[in-house]
Structures are given as C-alpha cells and as structure tokens.
Amino acid sequence: MKGFIATLVSIMLGLLLLLYAISIREDVQAFEQTSNQFNALRHAALVFDAVAADMDRILDADIELHDNNDTVSLVLLGTLPPANSTDTLTAYQDFLADDFASRAHADISLNLSNLTDGAAELRFFDRYDLVFDYENETLLFLPGNSSLPARYDINITFNEVRSSQVMDIEESADGAGINLSLYYLDNNGSITWDGIIDEETLNSLRITFASNYTFSLELGDGEDGEIRMETDAPATLAMGVDAPALAPPEPLSYAYEAELYYAQEGAWKRSRPARHGN
Amino acid sequence: MKAFVFTTDALLALTVALLVAMLTIVYVASPVIPRSLYLHQLSADVATVAEAQGAVADLIDGDDTALRTIFRSMPPSVCMQARLIDDMGNETIITEASCTTYQRELQSLWLPYHHNGENYLIRWEGWYR
Numbered sequence: 001m002k003g004f005i006a007t008l009v010s011i012m013l014g015l016l017l018l019l020y021a022i023s024i025r026e027d028v029q030a031f032e033q034t035s036n037q038f039n040a041l042r043h044a045a046l047v048f049d050a051v052a053a054d055m056d057r058i059l060d061a062d063i064e065l066h067d068n069n070d071t072v073s074l075v076l077l078g079t080l081p082p083a084n085s086t087d088t089l090t091a092y093q094d095f096l097a098d099d100f101a102s103r104a105h106a107d108i109s110l111n112l113s114n115l116t117d118g119a120a121e122l123r124f125f126d127r128y129d130l131v132f133d134y135e136n137e138t139l140l141f142l143p144g145n146s147s148l149p150a151r152y153d154i155n156i157t158f159n160e161v162r163s164s165q166v167m168d169i170e171e172s173a174d175g176a177g178i179n180l181s182l183y184y185l186d187n188n189g190s191i192t193w194d195g196i197i198d199e200e201t202l203n204s205l206r207i208t209f210a211s212n213y214t215f216s217l218e219l220g221d222g223e224d225g226e227i228r229m230e231t232d233a234p235a236t237l238a239m240g241v242d243a244p245a246l247a248p249p250e251p252l253s254y255a256y257e258a259e260l261y262y263a264q265e266g267a268w269k270r271s272r273p274a275r276h277g278n
Numbered sequence: 279m280k281a282f283v284f285t286t287d288a289l290l291a292l293t294v295a296l297l298v299a300m301l302t303i304v305y306v307a308s309p310v311i312p313r314s315l316y317l318h319q320l321s322a323d324v325a326t327v328a329e330a331q332g333a334v335a336d337l338i339d340g341d342d343t344a345l346r347t348i349f350r351s352m353p354p355s356v357c358m359q360a361r362l363i364d365d366m367g368n369e370t371i372i373t374e375a376s377c378t379t380y381q382r383e384l385q386s387l388w389l390p391y392h393h394n395g396e397n398y399l400i401r402w403e404g405w406y407r
Binding site for chain 1: 288292296299300303304314315318319322325326329365387388389390391392393395397399401
C-alpha cells in the first residue's frame with residue numbers, strides 16, 4: 001500500500017513538473033516571438049529615421065526644429081534655386097527596394113510620386129508646407145489656414161552683380177501681422193528690412209543681376225503669409241519661421257510627402273518619412 | 279500505521295527534490311532574450327548616435343575616429359562593429375578595439391545611408407565578449 005501511494009504521488013509530482021516545464025517553454029516561445037516583432041518594429045523605426053535623414057541629404061535640406069515654450073520654430077539652411085533631385089531620389093528608391101531589402105530580409109518600398117512631380121513638399125508640424133518647386137525654380141512656404149507664423153527671418157546671399165532692384169515692402173498699417181527680418185546680400189552690398197508686414201498684402205523685393213539672372217521675393221501673394229522666392233541664380237539661404245506653440249503640445253516634426261512601407265518578421269509600418277526636432 | 283504514507287524524512291527529501299527540479303526547469307528554460315534585447319537596443323543606439331554625430335559620413339570619407347570613440351563608450355562586456363558597403367560592393371569594417379571574433383548572441387541591423395550622391399549599406403553588429 002505504501003509503495004502504491006508513493007508511486008502515485010511520484011507520478012503526480014512528475015506530471016506537475018512536466019506541465020510546469022511545458023508552461024514555461026510556451027511562455028518563452030511567446031516571449032521570443034514578441035521579442036522578434038519588437039526588434040523588427042524598432043528596426044522599422046530606425047529605417048524610417050534613416051530614410052528621412054537620407055532624403056534631407058538628397059534634397060540638400062538642412063533643417064532644425066526648436067521648441068521655445070510659447071513658440072516653435074523651424075530653420076532652413078540651403079541653396080536656391082531648388083535642385084531637381086528626381087534622378088537621385090529614383091536611384092535611392094531602387095536601392096532601398098533591391099539592395100537594402102535583400103540585405104535586411106525586409107520588404108520595403110518608397111513611393112516618391114509627390115516628390116518627383118516637379119516639386120518636393122515637406123510638411124511641418126502638420127500645419128505648414130515647404131515646397132521645393134524645382135521646375136519653376138521657386139521655394140514656397142505655405143502657412144495654409146492654420147495658425148499664422150509670428151516671425152520670418154530671411155537671409156539670402158548671391159554672388160552676383162546687381163543691375164536693378166525694386167523693393168515694395170510696407171509696414172502693416174495697424175501694426176498687426178508678421179514680424180519680418182530681411183537681409184539680402186550680393187556683390188553690391190546688402191538690403192535690409194525689419195518690421196511688421198500685413199500678411200494679406202503683397203510685399204516684394206525684385207532684383208535683376210548683370211548676368212540677366214533674376215530674383216524675386218514675394219510675401220503674402222496667394223495665401224496669407226505665403227513666402228515665395230524665385231531665382232535662377234545660385235544663392236545661399238537661411239530662413240527662420242517662428243510660430244505659436246503647438247496646441248496641444250506635441251513633439252516637433254516634419255515629414256516628406258512620400259510614403260514608406262517596411263515589413264519584417266511579421267511587423268510592418270507605413271507612413272511618411274519624418275524627422276523630429278528638439 | 280507507522281509510515282503509512284510517507285515518513286518525515288521522505289517528505290523532506292521529496293520537497294528538496296521538487297525544488298531542485300523546479301529550479302532546474304526555470305534555469306534551463308529561462309530565456310536569454312532580455313540580453314539579446316539589450317544588445318539589439320545598444321546596436322540601435324550606436325547607429326542613431328553615429329548618424330546624428332556624423333560618424334558615418336566621416337567613415338565614408340575615410341575617418342573612423344568618431345566611430346571608434348562611440349564604440350569605446352560601450353559597456354566593457356559588449357563588442358560593436360560597423361560594416362559599410364558601398365554601391366560597388368566594397369566593404370569597410372570597423373570593429374571595437376580588443377574585439378576580434380564573434381563570441382555570443384550576435385545582434386545586427388542593416389540601415390541605408392546616402393552620402394554625396396552615393397548610397398551605402400551599413401550593418402551594425404553587437405555581441406557579448
């Protein structure tokens with residue numbers, strides 16, 4: 001009788017241990033699967049960041065975003081006229097779909113149709129658009145119908161000889177509008193303007209160079225507060241835009257009007273490649 | 279009736295045996311994944327920092343100083359390596375000093391990189407010494 005009970009208890013304990021081992025093994029397998037998907041998702045996020053950074057470099061867009069409590073700002077350092085990067089973008093698209101996808105064992109595709117149709121668009125804070133219109137040699141900043149920027153800093157430099165200039169920038173009559181700080185420089189010297197402009201009124205600076213190149217800056221023509229810079233002469237540009245803080249507060253970011261799809265190990269992500277600020 | 283079911287010493291022995299068996303199961307089955315996750319996270323962090331600090335661009339331009347500095351900031355138990363491949367298939371491999379061969383739990387991730395009109399692949403690898 002004693003042996004029978006001892007055997008029974010031993011078998012039951014053995015079964016208990018076996019069930020316990022199976023349960024742990026299943027937990028580990030579930031954890032491994034979750035872990036692989038977690039890694040794949042992390043990898044996807046890194047790839048999206050890397051692609052957005054690559055697009056900055058391809059479009060020669062050096063952009064900084066800052067949050068100063070009551071204002072947010074973007075700073076663009078670049079060159080004019082906007083370059084046509086279609087070939088480079090297309091080559092990059094192929095590189096991702098072929099070389100990179102093969103190495104990373106991932107499925108990746110980049111839809112660039114909105115960047116290669118004559119203009120490359122970026123969207124800031126999901127409310128402002130910056131357009132590199134390379135077909136018309138124009139850079140556009142479009143505030144849209146959302147909260148109007150508070151300040152523009154425009155600093156542009158040409159290595160050209162000026163033959164004529166027409167500046168038509170007026171102070172806002174009621175003192176309301178956008179604070180503008182303009183610094184223009186060429187081989188003849190500088191033109192500056194500081195004050196408040198009416199965002200609904202067309203203000204402009206038009207330059208003709210001895211080389212027959214031209215430059216025009218228009219503010220407020222089109223939609224309220226719009227900036228339009230058109231030139232066929234090479235120039236370096238530093239442009240800053242200050243705007244009211246985002247409400248509700250959210251991380252600063254800008255996104256390219258492209259669509260990136262990435263799938264690996266059962267995890268996938270589809271969105272615009274975006275860069276994030278400080 | 280003496281020792282009809284179990285004696286006390288048998289119960290004690292059974293308890294100890296059960297504990298040992300359970301500990302053995304837990305030890306054998308315990309996942310090494312948290313270490314792998316940590317390693318993967320480190321590799322990702324190195325990739326992010328290297329891109330942000332321009333170390334990858336420097337590496338492409340032939341200067342590996344910044345990348346090696348980042349590698350040196352890794353925990354002593356971890357080795358890091360970057361493998362850069364250009365569009366001709368040429369490879370440049372930078373490994374943290376004193377890490378020669380793979381040891382345990384290799385984690386890696388591939389990222390694209392565009393520099394001066396050329397596309398590059400970079401593989402970030404991390405493993406435990």
